[in-house]
Amino acid sequence: MTANIRVTVWNEFQHEKTNATVRAIYPEGMHTAIANALRGFGDMDVRTATLDEPEHGLTDEILKTTDVLIWWGHKAHDLVRDEVVARVKKHALAGMGLIVLHSGHASKIFKALMGTGCSLKWRESNDREILWVTSPGHPILQGIDDHVIIPVEEMYGEHFDVPEPDETILISSFSGGEVFRSALTYRRGAGRIFYFRPGHESYPTYHHKEVQRIIANGVRWAAPVSNSAAQTYGNRGPLP
Amino acid sequence: MTANIRVTVWNEFQHEKTNATVRAIYPEGMHTAIANALRGFGDMDVRTATLDEPEHGLTDEILKTTDVLIWWGHKAHDLVRDEVVARVKKHALAGMGLIVLHSGHASKIFKALMGTGCSLKWRESNDREILWVTSPGHPILQGIDDHVIIPVEEMYGEHFDVPEPDETILISSFSGGEVFRSALTYRRGAGRIFYFRPGHESYPTYHHKEVQRIIANGVRWAAPVSNSAAQTYGNRGPLP
Amino acid sequence: MTANIRVTVWNEFQHEKTNATVRAIYPEGMHTAIANALRGFGDMDVRTATLDEPEHGLTDEILKTTDVLIWWGHKAHDLVRDEVVARVKKHALAGMGLIVLHSGHASKIFKALMGTGCSLKWRESNDREILWVTSPGHPILQGIDDHVIIPVEEMYGEHFDVPEPDETILISSFSGGEVFRSALTYRRGAGRIFYFRPGHESYPTYHHKEVQRIIANGVRWAAPVSNSAAQTYGNRGPLP
Amino acid sequence: MTANIRVTVWNEFQHEKTNATVRAIYPEGMHTAIANALRGFGDMDVRTATLDEPEHGLTDEILKTTDVLIWWGHKAHDLVRDEVVARVKKHALAGMGLIVLHSGHASKIFKALMGTGCSLKWRESNDREILWVTSPGHPILQGIDDHVIIPVEEMYGEHFDVPEPDETILISSFSGGEVFRSALTYRRGAGRIFYFRPGHESYPTYHHKEVQRIIANGVRWAAPVSNSAAQTYGNRGPLP
Numbered sequence: 001m002t003a004n005i006r007v008t009v010w011n012e013f014q015h016e017k018t019n020a021t022v023r024a025i026y027p028e029g030m031h032t033a034i035a036n037a038l039r040g041f042g043d044m045d046v047r048t049a050t051l052d053e054p055e056h057g058l059t060d061e062i063l064k065t066t067d068v069l070i071w072w073g074h075k076a077h078d079l080v081r082d083e084v085v086a087r088v089k090k091h092a093l094a095g096m097g098l099i100v101l102h103s104g105h106a107s108k109i110f111k112a113l114m115g116t117g118c119s120l121k122w123r124e125s126n127d128r129e130i131l132w133v134t135s136p137g138h139p140i141l142q143g144i145d146d147h148v149i150i151p152v153e154e155m156y157g158e159h160f161d162v163p164e165p166d167e168t169i170l171i172s173s174f175s176g177g178e179v180f181r182s183a184l185t186y187r188r189g190a191g192r193i194f195y196f197r198p199g200h201e202s203y204p205t206y207h208h209k210e211v212q213r214i215i216a217n218g219v220r221w222a223a224p225v226s227n228s229a230a231q232t233y234g235n236r237g238p239l240p
Numbered sequence: 241m242t243a244n245i246r247v248t249v250w251n252e253f254q255h256e257k258t259n260a261t262v263r264a265i266y267p268e269g270m271h272t273a274i275a276n277a278l279r280g281f282g283d284m285d286v287r288t289a290t291l292d293e294p295e296h297g298l299t300d301e302i303l304k305t306t307d308v309l310i311w312w313g314h315k316a317h318d319l320v321r322d323e324v325v326a327r328v329k330k331h332a333l334a335g336m337g338l339i340v341l342h343s344g345h346a347s348k349i350f351k352a353l354m355g356t357g358c359s360l361k362w363r364e365s366n367d368r369e370i371l372w373v374t375s376p377g378h379p380i381l382q383g384i385d386d387h388v389i390i391p392v393e394e395m396y397g398e399h400f401d402v403p404e405p406d407e408t409i410l411i412s413s414f415s416g417g418e419v420f421r422s423a424l425t426y427r428r429g430a431g432r433i434f435y436f437r438p439g440h441e442s443y444p445t446y447h448h449k450e451v452q453r454i455i456a457n458g459v460r461w462a463a464p465v466s467n468s469a470a471q472t473y474g475n476r477g478p479l480p
Numbered sequence: 481m482t483a484n485i486r487v488t489v490w491n492e493f494q495h496e497k498t499n500a501t502v503r504a505i506y507p508e509g510m511h512t513a514i515a516n517a518l519r520g521f522g523d524m525d526v527r528t529a530t531l532d533e534p535e536h537g538l539t540d541e542i543l544k545t546t547d548v549l550i551w552w553g554h555k556a557h558d559l560v561r562d563e564v565v566a567r568v569k570k571h572a573l574a575g576m577g578l579i580v581l582h583s584g585h586a587s588k589i590f591k592a593l594m595g596t597g598c599s600l601k602w603r604e605s606n607d608r609e610i611l612w613v614t615s616p617g618h619p620i621l622q623g624i625d626d627h628v629i630i631p632v633e634e635m636y637g638e639h640f641d642v643p644e645p646d647e648t649i650l651i652s653s654f655s656g657g658e659v660f661r662s663a664l665t666y667r668r669g670a671g672r673i674f675y676f677r678p679g680h681e682s683y684p685t686y687h688h689k690e691v692q693r694i695i696a697n698g699v700r701w702a703a704p705v706s707n708s709a710a711q712t713y714g715n716r717g718p719l720p
Numbered sequence: 721m722t723a724n725i726r727v728t729v730w731n732e733f734q735h736e737k738t739n740a741t742v743r744a745i746y747p748e749g750m751h752t753a754i755a756n757a758l759r760g761f762g763d764m765d766v767r768t769a770t771l772d773e774p775e776h777g778l779t780d781e782i783l784k785t786t787d788v789l790i791w792w793g794h795k796a797h798d799l800v801r802d803e804v805v806a807r808v809k810k811h812a813l814a815g816m817g818l819i820v821l822h823s824g825h826a827s828k829i830f831k832a833l834m835g836t837g838c839s840l841k842w843r844e845s846n847d848r849e850i851l852w853v854t855s856p857g858h859p860i861l862q863g864i865d866d867h868v869i870i871p872v873e874e875m876y877g878e879h880f881d882v883p884e885p886d887e888t889i890l891i892s893s894f895s896g897g898e899v900f901r902s903a904l905t906y907r908r909g910a911g912r913i914f915y916f917r918p919g920h921e922s923y924p925t926y927h928h929k930e931v932q933r934i935i936a937n938g939v940r941w942a943a944p945v946s947n948s949a950a951q952t953y954g955n956r957g958p959l960p
Contacts, residue, residue, distance in 0.1 A: 093837060093881075095617050115835040116908050117813060119953035130417050130719070132398040136710035137575050137670025146399060146710040149719075158372040159386060159950055161813075161909055164407060164886060166646070167667075171398060171421070173413045176958035177370050181411070187647075188836050189881055190617025230616035230626040230879055233839035238896035239610070239629075333597060333641075335857050355595040356668050357573060359713035370959070376950035377815050377910025386950040389959075399710055401573075401669055406644060406886070407907075416718035427887075428596050429641055430857025470639055470856035470866040473599035478656035479850070479869075610897050612878040626879065638852040638891060639866065647884060651901070653893045657850050661891070 004045045005223045008066040009035045010058065012076040013050040015201040022201045030072055030199070030206055037212040044219060051076055056084050063087060068097035068219045073107045074201065085109050093189030094231070097222025099215065102199035105160070110195070113188050114162050120180070121157035127174040129153040129198065131182050135169040140183065140194065140217045148210045154200035156180045162195070170214075172197060183214070185221075190231055194218040244285045245463045248306040249275045250298065252316040253290040255441040262441045270312055270439070270446055277452040284459060291316055296324050303327060307463045308337035310455070313347045314441065325349050333429030334471070337462025339455065342439035345400070350435070353428050354402050360420070361397035367414040369393040369438065371422050375409040380423065380434065380457045388450045394440035396420045402435070410454075412437060423454070425461075430471055434458040484525045485703045488546040489515045490538065492556040493530040495681040502681045510552055510679070510686055517692040524699060531556055536564050543567060548577035548699045553587045554681065565589050573669030574711070577702025579695065582679035585640070590675070593668050594642050600660070601637035607654040609633040609678065611662050615649040620663065620674065620697045628690045634680035636660045642675070650694075652677060663694070665701075670711055674698040724765045725943045728786040729755045730778065732796040733770040735921040742921045750792055750919070750926055757932040764939060771796055776804050783807060788817035788939045793827045794921065805829050813909030814951070817942025819935065822919035825880070830915070833908050834882050840900070841877035847894040849873040849918065851902050855889040860903065860914065860937045868930045874920035876900045882915070890934075892917060903934065905941075910951055914938040 011031035015022040026033050031048040038046045047066075049057025051073075063069070069088065073080065085108045092098045092113065100110045105118050129150040133141055148170075157178035163186070170183035182197035196218060199205045206212070251271035255262040266273050271288040278286045287306075289297025291313075303309070309328065313320065325348045332338045332353065340350045345358050369390040373381055388410075397418035403426070410423035422437035436458060439445045446452070491511035495502040506513050511528040518526045527546075529537025531553075543549070549568065553560065565588045572578045572593065580590045585598050609630040613621055628650075637658035643666070650663035662677035676698060679685045686692070731751035735742040746753050751768040758766045767786075769777025771793075783789070789808065793800065805828045812818045812833065820830045825838050849870040853861055868890075877898035883906070890903035902917035916938060919925045926932070 113835040115833040133710040142705045171419045173419045179411045179413045225622045230613040353595040355593040373950040382945045465862045470853040651899045653899045659891045659893045
């Protein structure tokens with residue numbers, strides 16, 4: 001019997017407290033909506049953590065028992081403490097999976113792992129988003145047809161200032177004519193990083209079944225493999 | 241003084257002979273339009289070759305004196321003789337640059353170098369194409385703004401069945417909501433390959449100034465470097 | 481309960497019939513040694529196939545029920561019939577995993593999928609090979625320390641004429657001072673390809689426990705995911 | 721006439737002041753040795769800068785007029801001020817080329833651009849290093865044969881904790897049996913980064929002709945292309 005994957009869903013959980021529109025869509029917060037969706041798949045043990053908790057809910061103890069961390073942040077990026085970012089980065093490089101959602105592109109943790117500015121173009125005007133599969137057979141796309149339609153979303157447009165991805169598996173078009181690389185994979189250290197674009201707070205994107213499935217597949221893809229023995233560094237003598 | 245780059249523009253040159261619409265746009269053939277545009281940049285010596293010439297105009301002598309070969313084919317892919325394809329492939333792997341345009345995605349030479357099916361979705365219905373820069377600073381995009389608009393073109397849509405590119409430098413959207421990775425680079429052997437999407441025969445795409453500039457930049461990028469000494473293979477003894 | 485992975489181990493099975501040294505190491509053929517090792521892991525159903533069987537043992541029916549095909553060939557590459565190569569390629573691009581071992585680098589199927597010459601330097605003189613991990617955390621390296629030593633092996637040296645791999649996960653050194661990228665991954669179409677260097681016929685390499693483990697991990701990594709729905713191509717109208 | 725490439729060679733310049741062995745090899749510092757070698761190629765205007773100068777010699781004015789920055793640091797990484805690192809990173813992402821040499825792998829600027837720990841194994845015991853070409857035809861290897869031998873050098877061994885490179889163009893073996901990816905390229909933002917391994921302070925590596933040639937080729941490869949217009953980000957309306 002395979003053990004369940006241990007997932008922690010982190011959300012800054014700010015919009016939901018101050019914006020009635022967002023609260024109507026996600027009464028218990030986006031993290032809860034995402035966590036409940038993941039629990040429905042049956043192979044994950046899911047916890048949540050938020051900005052306002054002590055240490056943002058991301059103590060070393062929590063991270064040590066997290067296989068995959070999901071990150072949603074937007075207007076409070078600057079309030080995330082640098083030592084927590086450093087801690088998350090340390091665990092990610094040691095093998096913990098990391099899924100960065102939507103506006104998390106501008107989070108401290110994503111920028112620290114990418115090394116670039118991670119900027120993009122954006123517009124809030126109810127664009128239709130179509131995500132096209134560019135990598136059939138990729139495990140993150142299991143059960144997904146050749147495209148996914150999200151009726152209304154915020155537009156993100158290229159250039160997306162990230163390193164050339166290891167794999168570009170979905171590319172979006174928007175009603176306004178823009179395009180965006182929307183599902184990207186990176187390996188950093190012994191860890192796997194999955195960036196997934198959809199999920200503006202004012203749209204019900206995380207209730208979308210195919211979006212939920214892609215996130216669940218991403219969790220399975222990002223879950224760590226135990227060979228940290230290979231991460232050995234420093235001074236050493238010649239082999240015998 | 242740097243020597244000019246020696247370019248050979250190959251075109252199957254069939255539509256122009258039988259289709260009045262195409263002939264009106266390219267009276268001397270697409271190859272001549274592309275060759276004349278490239279000559280205008282001043283740093284290239286440009287020849288042309290076509291399907292109906294002996295050996296399709298691609299003798300070993302011609303290929304030996306070609307730095308970069310440009311390929312346009314569409315309805316006559318099957319008429320290109322296998323020994324000519326093998327000859328072009330041999331020179332490409334030895335360092336000759338290769339630029340494959342538009343419907344050349346389904347040519348024998350491109351499929352032989354990619355190893356995949358190279359299929360895609362398509363539609364001829366006057367879509368507007370917008371090509372977005374995904375790799376600022378790339379030499380093939382020198383002098384290009386953050387996007388290029390082609391008012392009417394054939395639609396190509398993902399999935400484009402090619403290997404993950406070394407670099408994805410332009411992604412297109414089309415009026416119908418599709419996306420396509422439109423400018424891709426690959427290195428194979430000692431040679432460089434640039435796939436560039438635009439250029440359906442029934443539209444004046446090769447008269448478009450930015451399209452011409454991208455092809456010219458591509459020629460400069462694909463031109464070979466002389467270190468074939470590194471391509472050494474076979475049985476050998478230990479180093480002294 | 482997860483279904484077992486269906487593996488077919490293909491071997492040209494020539495050296496073992498004519499060379500007493502090889503037969504002493506692999507009395508039932510290398511394919512049988514590899515198949516037995518894989519059976520020991522408990523999560524695979526393993527068959528074998530060889531050159532001398534009808535259709536080389538690789539009928540469409542066999543390939544349809546193969547999740548991962550393992551390929552060992554050396555002196556009989558030219559005897560593999562082109563239609564069987566085309567058949568294997570079709571299944572590989574449709575999602576069947578393919579693991580190419582050692583001298584399979586020069587097989588028709590590997591060259592057809594890579595698009596390059598796939599040549600290399602080599603020497604048979606009992607070099608010690610050390611394989612160093614360059615991608616900790618990669619699932620193919622699960623349970624492997626930071627290096628693996630094979631006491632005696634044939635030397636393969638760079639340049640290895642293959643496309644830049646998606647991932648380079650092991651690099652070998654040899655006693656003579658050469659290096660070689662020994663474990664490489666590629667995605668082509670919906671399929672995954674794993675090239676793994678060790679395994680000259682005159683050494684007991686496939687009895688080596690870590691070599692067996694890496695091949696088993698490779699099988700799990702290359703096993704297909706069922707979303708061939710994304711491989712849709714051809715003419716189509718605009719979205720509604 | 722093409723303008724010369726403007727190069728700034730930065731060296732922490734500490735070992736040379738305190739260690740007689742190093743000073744004997746590089747009486748005017750490693751930066752001066754590298755700068756003089758580059759001047760000999762005739763197509764570069766070369767300046768130097770060092771840690772002890774005001775702002776480490778890397779003012780905004782200097783960086784604005786630098787096409788390619790070369791970085792050598794080792795024991796004084798921590799003394800490089802964070803605001804200078806941030807300034808160099810800003811210029812690198814905007815298009816300035818960056819060549820990081822040897823122990824610069826652990827510099828603040830390299831780690832900030834890579835996003836990983838950048839650690840490795842090492843040993844100072846006069847290993848022979850052989851650098852093997854893995855990318856024939858690459859412009860950085862122009863004029864280089866299929867391998868380069870450095871008679872004595874410090875050993876660096878895998879795992880080298882960096883992201884999967886865009887291109888791996890040289891891999892080293894060492895007498896002790898280790899391997900190392902020694903020449904790596906990355907694109908970040910609009911800038912190009914070249915990591916090149918050789919150059920321990922106690923060996924005359926930067927007097928080695930092929931090492932000098934590879935650095936000079938690297939400068940030409942990393943020099944920027946002027947299309948920063950593509951780096952446009954932020955809120956914007958739909959296209960007309």
